Amino acid sequence: MNEIIASTAIGVGIILAAAGLGSALGWGMICSKYIEGIARQPEMRAQLMGQMLFTGGLMEAFPMIVLGLSMWFIFANPFVAAVG
Incomplete structure (x- = not known):
């Protein structure tokens, strides 16, 4: 179960970084x-x-939507519920 939580945290970090980069490029x-x-x-x-x-x-709404989805993955992780 710890591997699932760690992998989810890494995935969420990558997703948030991509959303931030996309927003910055879009603003540019x-x-x-x-x-x-x-x-x-x-x-x-x-x-x-x-x-x-x-x-x-x-353009700024997109990272906020991604942040909401990321918080869902962190606090109500559906992958942990599927294993447990």
């Missing part, structure tokens, strides 16, 4: 396209900022 891409859009059409700055913040908010 969103912000770079925002700056590129301002460079092309400076008069669209306000509209582009609203779109950037909306899309960034959606």
Whole structure:
């Protein structure tokens, strides 16, 4: 049973790291396209900022969903229940 708990903890750590990396890369891409859009059409700055913040908010929701699933695996591990 300890192996299952340890393997789950390692898996959760990898999943959270991947979600954090994906979110950081997504924010980088969103912000770079925002700056590129301002460079092309400076008069669209306000509209582009609203779109950037909306899309960034959606991008930030993904790691929070992954965190919730990870907490479920840590505190209510279904693998331990299947063995025990």
